[in-house]
Amino acid sequence: MHADLIGFGAIVLVAGLLARAGRRVGLPSVPFFMLTGILLGPATPGPVLIEHPEDLALLAAIGLVLLLFNLGVEFPVRQVFGSGKRLFIAAGCSIGLNVGAGLALGFTLGWGTPEALVIAGALGISSSAIATKLLIELRRLANAETPIILGIIVIEDLFLAFYLALLSPILAGASSPGEIALHIGMSFGYLLLLVAVAKWGARAIGWLIGSHEDELLAIGMVGLVVLVAGLSAEVGVSDAIGALMIGLVVARTAVRERVERLVLPLRDVFAAVFFVGFGLSIDVGAFGSVAVPVAVAVAVTIVVNISAGLVTGSLFGFNQRGAANVGLTVLGRGEFSLILATLALGAGLDDRIGPFVALYVLVLAVLSPMFAAQSRYLARVIPDQFLRSRWRYVREETMSTACTHLGRIQITETDGDACRECLDAGADWVHLRMCLTCGAVGCCDDSPGRHATAHFDETGHPLIRSLEPREDWQYCYVDGALVREPIGPREPVES
Amino acid sequence: MGQGVHVQELPGIGKRYDIDLGHGGTRVSVVVRRDGTRDLYVFTSRSDEPTAVVELSEEQSRKVGAVLGGTFFA
Numbered sequence: 098m099h100a101d102l103i104g105f106g107a108i109v110l111v112a113g114l115l116a117r118a119g120r121r122v123g124l125p126s127v128p129f130f131m132l133t134g135i136l137l138g139p140a141t142p143g144p145v146l147i148e149h150p151e152d153l154a155l156l157a158a159i160g161l162v163l164l165l166f167n168l169g170v171e172f173p174v175r176q177v178f179g180s181g182k183r184l185f186i187a188a189g190c191s192i193g194l195n196v197g198a199g200l201a202l203g204f205t206l207g208w209g210t211p212e213a214l215v216i217a218g219a220l221g222i223s224s225s226a227i228a229t230k231l232l233i234e235l236r237r238l239a240n241a242e243t244p245i246i247l248g249i250i251v252i253e254d255l256f257l258a259f260y261l262a263l264l265s266p267i268l269a270g271a272s273s274p275g276e277i278a279l280h281i282g283m284s285f286g287y288l289l290l291l292v293a294v295a296k297w298g299a300r301a302i303g304w305l306i307g308s309h310e311d312e313l314l315a316i317g318m319v320g321l322v323v324l325v326a327g328l329s330a331e332v333g334v335s336d337a338i339g340a341l342m343i344g345l346v347v348a349r350t351a352v353r354e355r356v357e358r359l360v361l362p363l364r365d366v367f368a369a370v371f372f373v374g375f376g377l378s379i380d381v382g383a384f385g386s387v388a389v390p391v392a393v394a395v396a397v398t399i400v401v402n403i404s405a406g407l408v409t410g411s412l413f414g415f416n417q418r419g420a421a422n423v424g425l426t427v428l429g430r431g432e433f434s435l436i437l438a439t440l441a442l443g444a445g446l447d448d449r450i451g452p453f454v455a456l457y458v459l460v461l462a463v464l465s466p467m468f469a470a471q472s473r474y475l476a477r478v479i480p481d482q483f484l485r486s487r488w489r490y491v492r493e494e495t496m497s498t499a500c501t502h503l504g505r506i507q508i509t510e511t512d513g514d515a516c517r518e519c520l521d522a523g524a525d526w527v528h529l530r531m532c533l534t535c536g537a538v539g540c541c542d543d544s545p546g547r548h549a550t551a552h553f554d555e556t557g558h559p560l561i562r563s564l565e566p567r568e569d570w571q572y573c574y575v576d577g578a579l580v581r582e583p584i585g586p587r588e589p590v591e592s
Numbered sequence: 593m594g595q596g597v598h599v600q601e602l603p604g605i606g607k608r609y610d611i612d613l614g615h616g617g618t619r620v621s622v623v624v625r626r627d628g629t630r631d632l633y634v635f636t637s638r639s640d641e642p643t644a645v646v647e648l649s650e651e652q653s654r655k656v657g658a659v660l661g662g663t664f665f666a
Contacts (some may be wrong), residue, residue: 239608
């Protein structure tokens with residue numbers, strides 16, 4: 098026992114120190130935990146701190162469970178489902194392109210169908226932790242595209258749950274189509290059961306674990322989560338889904354905020370053990386044999402995400418800078434890819450998947466912060482046709498406002514001083530507004546005619562500004578928000 | 593109150609409040625993260641990049657907020 102404590106303590110400490118050194122230069126932490134496991138594990142020459150990776154198995158499993166539990170607890174259900182259809186279309190495109198490309202690559206490698214499905218997931222789902230930290234560090238929280246990026250990665254998390262449900266029967270070794278269908282049916286049935294618990298049983302769960310003492314709440318929480326995860330694995334649904342779903346249940350109880358706070362440090366420690374544990378199983382020598390597939394996978398990921406960024410950019414009317422930021426912020430791969438690889442290795446699939454995913458995650462860990470930080474160079478080379486060809490874009494300006502329609506401002510000054518429709522009708526008006534797309538002048542909503550709003554209903558031109566003296570505001574009908582002045586110096590609109 | 597303040601949800605991070613200060617694109621954005629940290633973005637021109645970004649802990653933002661709110665300290 099004594100020796101085990103020394104090895105475990107040392108490897109966790111080294112992982113923490115290495116990750117801290119990485120953070121200094123802006124690199125994400127998850128790959129460093131994994132790297133520690135690789136370097137100090139039994140499969141790699143050099144010092145070995147943990148001789149038997151299986152000693153860590155229980156702790157690593159708890160790390161995986163808490164990671165997904167936390168994801169479920171923090172899942173912003175209301176924000177995501179309240180954010181409209183366009184976000185789901187954008188996320189759908191992003192996921193479809195990413196997973197589709199991953200699947201194509203997986204089949205091209207020819208390691209087998211289950212392997213291809215795992216690779217599709219590992220390539221397809223970006224790391225929420227890495228993208229979120231990048232946005233904070235690159236000071237982009239005020240950018241127009243940031244809420245969209247965050248929405249997309251949150252929907253990707255949700256997709257992960259369904260993907261796991263789809264994948265677990267295949268990993269469980271079902272072979273005939275009937276067997277697979279049965280397993281998938283069971284998985285989704287179990288998901289539905291947990292959704293029902295979330296809807297009607299949240300109170301009971303809250304009562305079960307909800308002590309007013311933090312100590313007892315933390316203990317009850319860990320016990321419940323690990324138990325549900327274990328039971329899920331027992332009925333053939335993966336423990337990861339069970340943990341995620343019970344997280345969604347707990348999120349509906351009164352103790353949600355306290356659980357969120359209590360689980361964080363636990364998750365951080367045990368998840369680090371999980372990542373280290375994954376690293377322990379990786380043999381550095383195997384990197385050579387997967388180098389070419391990894392290089393292809395990285396290139397595919399970059400190309401696919403830039404395309405997805407362009408789709409999102411044109412959906413939301415971003416300029417080049419916004420579209421480039423969307424594509425290049427979500428390049429990082431981390432926790433989810435490693436979870437899928439772990440499940441694959443646990444199911445006895447082709448063992449090249451381990452080093453493949455490990456190297457892929459490591460390469461993108463270094464590349465993704467660099468690409469995200471330098472997105473303006475990409476913005477310079479995206480032609481207008483790739484976004485919306487009818488619009489005039491200010492390519493490299495950050496769109497730092499909540500409104501996403503500033504690209505449609507074509508004209509900002511007019512010498513019109515009357516609402517023509519009111520004049521024709523012989524009516525009066527209170528205030529005047531001007532359409533920033535075509536320059537039409539109409540009366541405000543306090544006037545009987547409401548011609549400015551009528552103009553928007555007719556043409557879809559989203560932005561107006563006030564023509565009243567001493568008023569300096571603009572309003573976006575689509576976003577329902579006041580917006581600030583147009584970004585940066587604009588080219589004069591002549592032609 | 594309320595006019596010129598825009599609230600934006602940032603899924604997974606928290607909420608952003610954009611406060612328009614009127615002249616020449618001057619505005620302040622405050623991001624309240626779920627862990628209590630606040631990011632204060634200050635824009636002093638119409639240009640793209642924030643003039644300053646300050647990360648405040650909960651304790652620090654209480655201090656700044658109290659002074660902004662008109663609390664007097666001896």
